[in-house]
Amino acid sequence: MNAIEHSTSTSRRRVRRTALIGTVAAAGLLLAACGGNDDMGGMDHGSKSPSASATSGSNPAPGAFNDADVMFAQMMIPHHEQAVKMSQLADGRAKDAEVKDLAVEIEKAQGPEIEKMKSWLKAWGKPTSPSGGMDHSSMPGMDHGSGSSESPGMSGMMSDEDMKELKAAKGTDFDKMFAKMMIDHHNGAIDMAKDEQKNGKNTTAKKLADDVVKAQSTEVEQLNNILDRL
Template structure:
């Protein structure tokens, strides 16, 4: 499908606002990790006290059973908009991409990331957490915090990047898409590696491991595409 420019831009602005909030939360979380080290294992889901059985949803109703911590919540809240932008980029490939392998990779991205978004949303619902870090910090000012791909945190594309991608076609689109998706994937890999290191929930850490494995392989494929076209 061909994305409508105003609608696409509105979605991008929402994603960037959400990532801006999460980036601030992430900075605070990393500081806590640096200061607290392994002591974070004893913390619950943001209250700062020891986790109790009553604060964990029953296993039958919980798609990510077991204990979780702030790093698990942050991972889901960050990765959802990150995946959503990857799907936005993939939508632009229809009618624009010309390379067979690029088209195949687009299909792989859509097949993997759409279900992962639904999965992570189900975790947050079961954990009693909002889908966006913005929802848990209503007093935070959005202002100048908008992230772009130059922030180095997540590999998110800016609105200008997405507009350039939308305007490209054929081989120019294929090359631009591959370059952007490599950067985007590397951001996801970094976020997933942070979850593997700092997260507590086994299900969340397993998905993070899958992201690292799958997207690292796709980065290699995109790099080969760039060498070829």
């Protein structure tokens, strides 16, 4: 091979090596780019999931709801509020230890439930109390008891006079009056909760209605036993 042929052959090998290096480098860049896209895709999915989760978690009573759900919350809030007031009167008035303990339990259970129902209504865009002159007394569970001035005719509600009498009582007289009134009050709440079980649509609201029926039915039995021994 003469000098000219040797030089030409060497140049061709250099060109091939350069092309090969360029191809390898390009392939590396392509893989890196693909890897980067995968990572970014994963990041995108990750950022969307918490966002979607946060949105669904922002509603304390997610899912569909109907008028029965709204009414259940609107009517049960003042009903629970009166039960809490009755329970608070036991402090310094009740004599029986079981009455005292039960009053504390009722306050502890129903206070948080009031806040839950208020949060549902806020999420649903509904007021915390009925409006528009709707006649609830004609609805199931709404026609028992004398009712207070705030919620006339609501199932199991004590009148203003009932509350004054309970507040004025002490010792065993208070214990007996508290037990009798709370039995009526609980039975009213159970009626309202059963109406929600039957006509409500929202899963969270119906779950609370189930809890009310179970817990307050047990407490009614306990209160009846207290009356039997007083």
